[in-house]
Amino acid sequence: MFRACSSLKGARFYSSLTVKSLYEHVHRTSHENISINGWIKSIRLLKRIAFLDLQDGTSVNPLRIAVPLTNNDEVQFLKNLKTGQTLSISNATWQNTPNRKQPFELQIKNPVESIKIVGPVSESYPLQKKFQTLRYLRSLPTLKYRTAYLSAILRLRSFIELQFMLYFQKNHFTKVSPPILTSNDCEGAGELFQVSTNMSSTASSYFGKPTYLTVSTQLHLEILALSLSRCWTLSPCFRAEKSDTPRHLSEFWMLEVEMCFVNSIDELTSFVETTMKHVVKACIDNQQELLPRQFVSSQEDSASSDLSVNQETQQIKTRWENLMNEKWHSITYTNAIEILKKRHNKILHFKYEPKWGQPLQTEHEKFLAGEYFKSPVFVTDYPRICKAFYMKQNSTPDDTVACFDLLVPGMGEIIGGSLREDNYDKLCKEMKARGMNKSGELDWYISLREEGSAPHGGFGLGFERFVSYLYGNHNIRDAIPFYRTSAGSIDF
Ligand code: 4AD
Numbered sequence: 001m002f003r004a005c006s007s008l009k010g011a012r013f014y015s016s017l018t019v020k021s022l023y024e025h026v027h028r029t030s031h032e033n034i035s036i037n038g039w040i041k042s043i044r045l046l047k048r049i050a051f052l053d054l055q056d057g058t059s060v061n062p063l064r065i066a067v068p069l070t071n072n073d074e075v076q077f078l079k080n081l082k083t084g085q086t087l088s089i090s091n092a093t094w095q096n097t098p099n100r101k102q103p104f105e106l107q108i109k110n111p112v113e114s115i116k117i118v119g120p121v122s123e124s125y126p127l128q129k130k131f132q133t134l135r136y137l138r139s140l141p142t143l144k145y146r147t148a149y150l151s152a153i154l155r156l157r158s159f160i161e162l163q164f165m166l167y168f169q170k171n172h173f174t175k176v177s178p179p180i181l182t183s184n185d186c187e188g189a190g191e192l193f194q195v196s197t198n199m200s201s202t203a204s205s206y207f208g209k210p211t212y213l214t215v216s217t218q219l220h221l222e223i224l225a226l227s228l229s230r231c232w233t234l235s236p237c238f239r240a241e242k243s244d245t246p247r248h249l250s251e252f253w254m255l256e257v258e259m260c261f262v263n264s265i266d267e268l269t270s271f272v273e274t275t276m277k278h279v280v281k282a283c284i285d286n287q288q289e290l291l292p293r294q295f296v297s298s299q300e301d302s303a304s305s306d307l308s309v310n311q312e313t314q315q316i317k318t319r320w321e322n323l324m325n326e327k328w329h330s331i332t333y334t335n336a337i338e339i340l341k342k343r344h345n346k347i348l349h350f351k352y353e354p355k356w357g358q359p360l361q362t363e364h365e366k367f368l369a370g371e372y373f374k375s376p377v378f379v380t381d382y383p384r385i386c387k388a389f390y391m392k393q394n395s396t397p398d399d400t401v402a403c404f405d406l407l408v409p410g411m412g413e414i415i416g417g418s419l420r421e422d423n424y425d426k427l428c429k430e431m432k433a434r435g436m437n438k439s440g441e442l443d444w445y446i447s448l449r450e451e452g453s454a455p456h457g458g459f460g461l462g463f464e465r466f467v468s469y470l471y472g473n474h475n476i477r478d479a480i481p482f483y484r485t486s487a488g489s490i491d492f
């Protein structure tokens with residue numbers, strides 16, 4: 001927060017102010033000689049006055065600049081300005097405008113002198129004032145984040161990251177930086193990107209063994225949790241899965257938490273619920289700053305009308321309020337299968353028949369969270385065979401493990417977590433049964449169970465899925481600046 005009051009100089013830590021800093025000074029008295037930089041969002045030319053909307057990506061609000069036109073040169077100068085151009089503006093004066101849509105505007109008296117065009121645009125600059133569909137915006141990877149809708153999702157992501165960090169810090173978690181290059185396949189699903197150098201054709205030559213980009217940093221976090229008690233990270237993860245869906249990326253970010261001295265899944269899920277609600281509360285408290293006034297439609301192909309603008313903003317606010325105020329549900333996998341079977345047999349068939357012992361499909365997850373519970377729901381205690389080798393086996397006779405997935409409406413799974421098997425013999429037996437650790441490559445992991453082991457557990461949150469869910473955007477490709485998917489190519 002900037003402190004300047006008599007003038008805005010305090011906000012000027014390098015060459016100019018930001019639009020956000022001006023909004024932070026809304027209730028201050030008038031200022032003169034303001035300099036500001038940004039891109040033209042729109043221009044409106046009337047007979048004696050022109051209005052420029054300037055944006056600089058720091059705020060959901062554009063900056064309105066009023067330019068009284070006193071002679072032909074000025075009219076001509078304003079006529080030549082184009083949407084998308086970069087401007088450097090000086091000598092602007094602050095005007096409070098309490099009766100208008102925006103609480104203040106800047107005024108420029110001598111535009112030919114005070115407006116400098118710093119960067120040009122071509123005649124075909126595509127981001128004109130009309131609404132664009134998301135599908136179209138995705139085809140403009142170098143420009144799309146100049147739109148109010150998509151720049152807001154990046155600011156929201158950044159805000160959420162900070163809120164997690166503050167919360168974990170307050171609760172004695174250490175942020176750690178586990179490696180990206182690894183020799184293990186944490187989830188055992190075989191969806192690995194293998195890494196080699198450009199100096200040799202054999203993938204194993206650099207480190208002397210096959211090396212991969214991490215699919216999850218969990219195994220390393222377990223080592224660190226057994227030193228720090230509580231740790232977390234937000235790291236890129238890589239999965240070479242062939243799923244070309246709005247929920248899958250080849251490169252995504254996972255927020256992972258690992259904590260010692262947790263003895264039940266309930267402890268883990270209530271920690272997750274409290275943590276997430278803390279972040280959602282912060283979003284609610286800062287909604288003015290986070291939610292844009294203009295929405296492109298969440299419909300992939302159709303442009304938005306004013307009606308849906310309001311509806312979309314309202315839907316997001318309602319979602320945040322509900323997330324905060326409702327108790328999230330929790331059911332076992334076995335109960336979930338019963339609910340799904342009833343629906344499958346009585347009303348409408350799913351594409352995949354729900355069967356005990358089979359993973360839940362996305363359609364099942366979406367039904368449970370979106371239609372049945374209409375809220376986030378923890379599904380716990382999946383069959384051992386559906387899940388990864390490291391999960392703690394339940395002492396019940398039903399061959400399940402102490403784990404949970406958090407499912408949310410419209411998106412399905414956003415978190416996977418579990419208690420970790422800390423019994424040396426059970427862990428060895430499970431790995432052997434799965435044909436793992438044949439050459440002792442995970443001996444280091446197993447050995448943790450012999451040296452000061454502790455009951456521990458943790459979870460991984462798909463960061464793009466969470467950001468998209470909060471923003472009411474159902475395609476996680478919009479929640480990461482340069483998305484990598486199985487269907488896409490890497491152009492830059
Ligand atoms: O359920 P997953 O596979 O769990 C783990 O990797 C655990 N080792 C985490 C842990 O306990 N530390 O992945 C966790 C989450 C999923 O719930 C999903 O939100 C996200 O990561 N995720 C993906 N997000 C985008 N694209 C993909 N291809 C994803 N795969 C998983």
Ligand code: MG
Nearest residue numbers: 405413415416
């Ligand atoms: Mg999972």
